[in-house]
Amino acid sequence: MGAFVVVVFVQPVAAGLTFERSRWPLHITLARFDAKENADVVMGRLGPALTPHLGFRVRIGGDDYFGRNGTVHVSLVEPETRLQRLHEECLAAVGSDAHLMSPHHTGKHFRPHVSHTVGRLQPGDEVAVRQAALVDMRPDSDSRFRRVLGVWDSDAEAGTNPPLNAS
Template identity: 35%
Template sequence: MTRYVVVLPLSPLTADASFTVADWPLHVTLVEPFLTDRPPQLIAAALSGVALEARAISSTAGEPALFGRRHDVPVNLVRDGGEIAALRTKGLAALAAAGIEIIHPRADFRPHVTAKRHGRLSLGDRVVLRQLALIDMRPSSGAHHRRVLGAWPLGEASVTDSAPPTAPD
């Protein structure tokens, strides 16, 4: 089983890029981490269709909050006029149609951007979400790394990755 997450990055990502957990680029998590044994090409195909049918989302950063089990992870909520929630619904439906079950999708989904040592949002900051990305949460480079398997502009026919991701060895 491989663990993935679907995000809307604030800055463009490219396929095969990797980063450490500490250096996660700022993003809104669209579909929380999930496990599947389905091939990454199947996941990528489902998500690229969702991205193609979507449009860029403009919003603003909302109030700060604390997330996590211990309520110690600083975030800024992202104001959602319904576009992010609708994109999430479409993403979950596309994954389900591809045979990927998200065991416990968050019923209390609240779009947010986690503060990182390299950046954070402030109340009122403009947020433009132009891309959807599939991230491998456990790449071969190690548990403290993440790898971008595919990144697709919202509403555009072209994809940023040159080839569909290959199955891990």
């Protein structure tokens, strides 16, 4: 069981990266969910589903404000059918038993964006969607931190495309 998020980091990262919850590297969230299965089972489903759909670029659009009170400053990602497909493949791989944390922001209501955290992107910037990563939202039962559990790269070998694990 665990609380997870699948993201595309703006800059490539390695599995094992741990950071404070307020210090997220810039990223595009594909799905935030709780799963009954452990991380290994979740990674086993995500890898084959996501890897074939990596390896393209998206363009950053204008700014907006998200969140319950409209206080989270974000850069929107311009519509891109391949990113939408990656999001949908992620949801399918996560499965119907997972609890999506924001189901009203998924599927046709997916609004990809990059939150302004430890920096920001500018309109017109491009992001290479070359990795997808599974992040543990409570590593070692500590919600103050996040840990990258696995990374799938568009350059991974064909086959099962195992994540580039830290261990």
